[in-house]
Structure formats: C-alpha cells, structure tokens
Amino acid sequence: MENAVIVDVVRTPSGRGKPGGALSETHPVELLATTLKALTSRNDFDPALIDDVIAGCVGQAGEQSANIGRSAVLSAGYPESVPATTVDRQCGSSQQALHFAAQGVMAGAYDVVVACGVESMSRIPMRFAAAGKDPRGPGMIARYPEGLANQGIGAELIAARWKLTREELDEFSALSHQRAAATAEAGGFDNEIVPVEALAPDGSTFTHTVDQTVRPTTTAEGLAALKPSFYTEQFAQRFPEIGWHITPGNSSPLTDGASAALIMSESKAVELGLRPRARFHAFALAGSEPLIMLTGPAPATRKILARSGLRIDDIDAYEVNEAFASVPLFWAKEFDADPARLNPRGGAIALGHPLGGSGVRLMATMVNYLEATGGRYGLQTMCEGGGMANATIIERL
Numbered sequence: 001m002e003n004a005v006i007v008d009v010v011r012t013p014s015g016r017g018k019p020g021g022a023l024s025e026t027h028p029v030e031l032l033a034t035t036l037k038a039l040t041s042r043n044d045f046d047p048a049l050i051d052d053v054i055a056g057c058v059g060q061a062g063e064q065s066a067n068i069g070r071s072a073v074l075s076a077g078y079p080e081s082v083p084a085t086t087v088d089r090q091c092g093s094s095q096q097a098l099h100f101a102a103q104g105v106m107a108g109a110y111d112v113v114v115a116c117g118v119e120s121m122s123r124i125p126m127r128f129a130a131a132g133k134d135p136r137g138p139g140m141i142a143r144y145p146e147g148l149a150n151q152g153i154g155a156e157l158i159a160a161r162w163k164l165t166r167e168e169l170d171e172f173s174a175l176s177h178q179r180a181a182a183t184a185e186a187g188g189f190d191n192e193i194v195p196v197e198a199l200a201p202d203g204s205t206f207t208h209t210v211d212q213t214v215r216p217t218t219t220a221e222g223l224a225a226l227k228p229s230f231y232t233e234q235f236a237q238r239f240p241e242i243g244w245h246i247t248p249g250n251s252s253p254l255t256d257g258a259s260a261a262l263i264m265s266e267s268k269a270v271e272l273g274l275r276p277r278a279r280f281h282a283f284a285l286a287g288s289e290p291l292i293m294l295t296g297p298a299p300a301t302r303k304i305l306a307r308s309g310l311r312i313d314d315i316d317a318y319e320v321n322e323a324f325a326s327v328p329l330f331w332a333k334e335f336d337a338d339p340a341r342l343n344p345r346g347g348a349i350a351l352g353h354p355l356g357g358s359g360v361r362l363m364a365t366m367v368n369y370l371e372a373t374g375g376r377y378g379l380q381t382m383c384e385g386g387g388m389a390n391a392t393i394i395e396r397l
Contacts, residue, residue, distance in 0.1 A: 001106050001107075001108075002105055002106055002108065002265040002266060002267060003106075003265065003266040003276075003279045003280075004101070004102035004103070004105035004106050004263055004264075004265065004266075004279065004280045005263065005264055005265070005266045005269055005276035005277070005278065005279045005280075005397065006261055006262070006263055006276065006277050006278045006279075006280075006363070006367060006394070007043060007262045007263070007264055007269055007274050007275070007276060007277065008039055008042055008043055008261070008262040008277070009192065009259070009260070009261040009262070009277075009360060009363055009364040009367055010035050010038045010039065010042070010192055010193070010194045010259065010260055010261075010364060011035065011192055011193060011194070011257065011258065011259035011260075011357070011360065011361045011364045012031055012034060012035060012193070012194060012196050012208075012257045012258050012259070012357075013193050013195075013196065013208055013209055013210050013211045013212065013257070014211040014212055014213045014214075014255050014256070014257045014351055014352030014354065015122070015198075015208065015212050015213075015255065015256040015257065015352075016122070016212050016213060016253065016254070016255070016256070016352075017119075017120070017121030017122045017253065017254030017255045017256045017352075017354070018121075018122050018254055019122060020201075021122050021212065021256055022198060022208045022212045022256075023120070023122070023196060023198055023208060023212075023256035023257065024120075024122035024123065024256060025198065025199035025200060025201055026120075026196065026198045026199050026256075027063055027120075027123075028057075028063055028064050028068060028118050028119070028120035028123060028124070028256075028258070029063070029068060029071045029072050029075050030075060031118050031120060031196065031256065031257065031258040032055065032068065032069070032072035032075075032116060032117075032118040032258040032260070032357075033072045033073075033075035033076040034076075034194060034196050034197075034258065035116060035194060035258045035259055035260035036053070036072055036073065036076035036078065036114065036116065036260055037076045037077070038194040038260070039114060039260055039261075039262045040076075040078075043262060043274055044272075044273070044274070045112070045272050045274065047078045047079060047082060048079045048081055048082070049111070049112045049272075050078065050082045050112050050113065050114055051104075051109075051110040051111060051112055051113050052082075052083055052084065052085070052101075052104070052110060052113050052114075053069050053070075053072075053073050053078075053082060053083070053084035053085075053113070053114040053116065054069065054084070054085055054086075054087060054097040054100050054101050054113065054114070054115050054116070055068060055069030055072065055084060055085070055086045055087070055094070055097060055116050055117060055118065055356075056086070056087055056088070056089070056092075056093025056094030056095070056096060056097045056115075056116070056117030056118075056356040056357065056359060056360070057069075057086050057087075057088065057093060057117060057118055057119060057355075057356035058088055058090055058091070058093055058119060058355040058356045058385075059119065059121075059124035059125075059126070059128055059355070059356075060086060060088060061124060061128055062123070062124050062128065063120070063123055063124060064118070064119075064120065064123075064124050067084065067085065067086050068086050068118060069084035069085055069086040069116070070083070070084040070085075070086075072084070072116075072118070087100065088356075089384055089388065089390065090355075090384040090385035090386060090388065091321065091323060091353070091355055091358060091359075091382055091383065091384045091385060092358075092359055092382050092384040092388065092389065092390040093117055093355070093356040093359060094115065094116060094117025094259060094356055094357055094358065094359035094360040094361075095358075095359025095360070095362070095363070095380065095382060095390040095392060096359065096390055097115035097116060097117060097359065097360070098115040098261060098263070098280075098359060098360060098363060098392060099283050099285075099390065099392065100115070101113040101114070101115035101261070101263045102115075102263055102280040102283070103283065105263060105264065105265050106280075110263075110265075111264060111265050111268045112262075112263075112264050112265075112268060113263050113264075114260055114261065114262055114263070115260070115261045115263055115360060116258065116259060116260035116261065116357075116360060117258065117259055117260075117354075117356040117357040117358070117359060117360050117361075118257070118258035118259075118354070118356055118357050119255070119256065119257065119258075119354040119355035119356040119357050119358075120256045120354075121254040121255055121256055121354065121355065122254070122256050123256075125254075126254075126355075144290070144291070146238070148290050148291055148293065149235065149238075149239075149291060150230065151293055151294060151323065151324070151385065152229055152230035152246055152251070152324070153230055153235055153239065153242070154291070154292045154293035154294045155230075155246045155251070155294060155323070155324035155326045155327065156230060156239070156242045156243070156244065156245065156246050156326075157239065157241075157242065157291075157292045158292060158294060158295065158324075158326040158327065158330050159242075159243065159245050159246065159326040159330075160239075160241045160242050160243055161241075161292075161330075162326070162329070162330040162333055164245070164325075164326050164329050164330065165245070166224070166243070166245040167220070167224075168325075168329060169245055169246070169250040169325040169326060169329065170220040170223040170224055170247075170249060170250055170325075171220040172250070172325045172328070172329055172349075173218070173220075173223055173249055173250040173322075173325045173349045174218050174219050174220040174222075174223060175346075176322060176325075176343065176346045176347050176348075176349040176350040176351075177214060177215050177216065177218035177346065177349070177350040178216070178218070178346075179343070179344065179345055179346040179350070180211065180214045180345060180346025180347075180350035180351050181214055181215075181216035181346075181350070183345040183346065184210065184211065184214060188345060188368065188369075188372065189211070189345075189365075189368075191368055192364040192365060192367075192368050193209065193210075193211075195207050195208065195209045196208045196209075211350075211351055211352065212352075213253050213255060213350060213351060213352040214346070214350045214351065215350070218249075218350075222249075223247065223249035223250065226247035226248055226249045227247060228244040228245065228246060228247055229246055229247055229248055229251065230244075230246055231244045245326075246324055246326070250324065250325040250326075250349065251323070251324050251325070251349070252321075252322055252323050252324070252347075252348040252349050252352065252353035253349075253352055253353070255348075255352030255353050255354040255355075256354055257352060257354035257357045257361065258354070258357045259357045259358075259359075259360035259361045259363075259364060260360060261360050261363060261364070264276070266279065276397050277367055277371065277396070277397060278367050278370070278378075278394040278395060278396050278397055279394065279395050279397055280392070280393075280394055281308055281377065281393040281394055281395045282304050282307050282308035282310075282391075282392070282393040283304070283307075283390075283391070283392055283393075284300050284301075284303035284304035284307060284390070284391040284392075285300060285303075285388070285389070285390055285391075286299035286300035286303060286388065286389045286391075287387055287388050288387040288388065288389065289387055290386055290387035291387075292387070293383070293385065293386065293387045294323065294324070294326075294327050294383035294387075295330070295383070295387075296383050296384060296387060296388050296389025297320055297321075297327065297331050297381040297382065297383055297389045297391070298330075298331060298334045298335075298389075299389070300381050300389035300390060300391035301331070301334075301335065301379070301381055301391050303391065304379070304381075304391040304392075304393055308393050310377065310393065312335045312336070312337055313338075314377055315341065315377045315378065315379045315393070316341065316370060316373070316375030316376055316377055316378060317341050317344055317366055317369050317370060317373075317375055317377075317378045317379070318331075318337055318341050318342050318343070318378075318379050318380075318381075319343060319347070319362040319363075319365065319366045319378065319379070319380040319381075320332075320342060320343060320347070320380075320381055320382070321347065321348055321353070321358060321362060321381070321382035321383065322343060322347035322348040322349040322350075322353070323348060323353060323382070323383055325349060327383050328342055328343060328347065331381070344369060345365050345369055351365070358382065359380075359382065359390070362380050362382065363380060363392070363394070366378040366380055366394070367394070367396070370394075370396040371396060375396060376395060376396055377393060377394070377395055377396075378393070378394050378396070379391065379392070379393050380392045380393075380394075
C-alpha cells in the first residue's frame, strides 16, 4: 500500500466574515482558486496530473453552490481534464477532503490529488442554505421532538458538564490570540499564507496578507466584560445546569477563507522530484450525541489512538479546533493533554473558522509547526454540526 504524503499545504489569510471584512467583496470561488493557483506556482509539476480535487464547503448555496470545487478548478486555470467534487461534513468538511484524498492514494485510486476547502461567511451566512425550511425529516423530528438547540448551547453544556469556569474559557481565548500574534510576528505563518488579491467595496483591488481576526491586545480581563451570546429564557428553563459562559470573545468569529493541500503517493512525489513534508499515519471518525453536538473529538481521538498504537504523550502537537473555547478545554481534560502542545500557534478563536476551509487550515498550521520545532507526530480533530468529528494523525518527514 502506498504512503499518502503532503507535498504542500496553504491557506488564505482570514477575513472577518461580515460586510466590510477584508475578503467580503471577494467571490468564494476566487478565494478557493487562489489557493489552488498557489499549489501549482509553488511546486514544479504539471496540473494535468491531478486525478481529482476534493473541496469542503458547508454553505453549498448561492455563490457556493453548483460544485464550487469544479468552479474553482476552472477559475484557477487548471486543465479542463481535472475533475472536482464538493463534500459537506459540516465544520470538518475539508478535513474529510483530506481523508478522502489520502485514502484514495493509499487505495491506489489516485497518484496526485488536491484536498481543499472554502467558506465565505460574509456572503453565505450560516443557515442560509435552509432558506427558512426545516432540513430535518419527520423521522428525525420524531426522534428529537424538543429539537437539537444550537452549537452555542452545546458549548454551554460542555462547559457545565466538564465544570469549566468563565475565567478558564476567557484565559484560554486570550492565549489563543497571544500565541497567534506572536507566531505572526515571528513569521511562523509566512510559509502557509498565500496573499489574496481582494476586492474593495469601490471595486478597486488590494492585497490581503495577514489574518484579520487576530487581536494581539486581547486579555482575559477584557474578555470578562462581554455578555453571554446564547442566553434565552426558553433555553434557561430547558437547561438549568448552564452557567452562561459562552461569549463572542471565547467563540470563533465568523470568517472568510480558503485552504488547499497537494497530496500524492510517496513514489509519485519522488518521481516528480518533489519533497514530501508529512505522511498520513491514521484516520478516524466518530458520531456523538447530537444535542450537545460538540463532544465528538473525544471518541474520535480514542479511536485514532487505538488504531495508530500511539499514546497521547507520543503526539508533539494537538490541533483541536476552537469552535468554542470549551471544546479544546474539555478535550484536554479527557486526555490529560499537555496544554503547551494544544494549539501552540493559536486556534480558530484567533485565526478564524471559515467552516469548510478550516480542516485544511489546521493542517497547514500543524505541518509548519512540526517542521519548525522538529516534532514527529501531529493530531488534528474537530467537532462538527450534528454530533460528529474527524481525527487525523500525520508524521512529519
């Protein structure tokens, strides 16, 4: 069986996912095409060799509909012979694209494949795809007659069940910004960020090069002044255990962005004279309770550690997506994980969470961190809407 290796992995800088954000005037197809162009400009190979492009996207509606992966392939100038598909595993969509790409290589179905993802949350808001319609069928409604609440309530329930205090959540969130700002200042993101020729509201263009969501001056004391985001009287009656600790400051911001990874069989990379940077070591998926929704990283991690034969202490970096601060903090408690290895360059609270693009974004940050520190193994996992999670272990080469 072939090793599946990462030859390159890139991302756009984040833009605030609301009108006026740095990338809000730029079409999502162009965001994704920017990362695809970067893979071919940074690596000397013929794009006609690409067997498939697998794109993650959550809001597959409006400007992100009609197979945005294929649209981006054509916009990037790839040969028309290069196919593409678009997948949705909620927040883990592009991490799932990584899995499908690597597993296709290992199965012998692909030699060269791109896994990528995109989300323009300023142009396609969350729940836009439903357009006022209920996406659940009668069977699901009958199974969960009270409804599944929302991810913010899930984050609150995690904080309550794992006894996470508001202070812990805010301190972790401030650290995310501090780590991301320090990494940016030291040039630690330079090898993963590709500039975007972005549109301004007046139709002019400018080059966007830095993460707009990072706030270097963030402190836990400042975050403590923010009010809870998800409190309603109805939810307070339904969930009396909730302490109402989740705020805009300890949640990931709405974000625009894209990312892409060039994946090959190790033999093909050697044949083409390209340097493999990491190999895929193990994969896992898990479903979890859909009401609390965000606990899937725990069973997914247990699965992948058992499958890989590794212990948590064997892993040099853990990228646990910071959809809300309570998610990586509950995960760290479950595995008694070293906090210094948890999102060591900051996470989505600072760097943003462009839904369908986040999985490959985490991978870009993790690969570059392992290379900079000489680490061997990296573990990536993220919670997903509906109660699911992906987990991936890579080995730096």
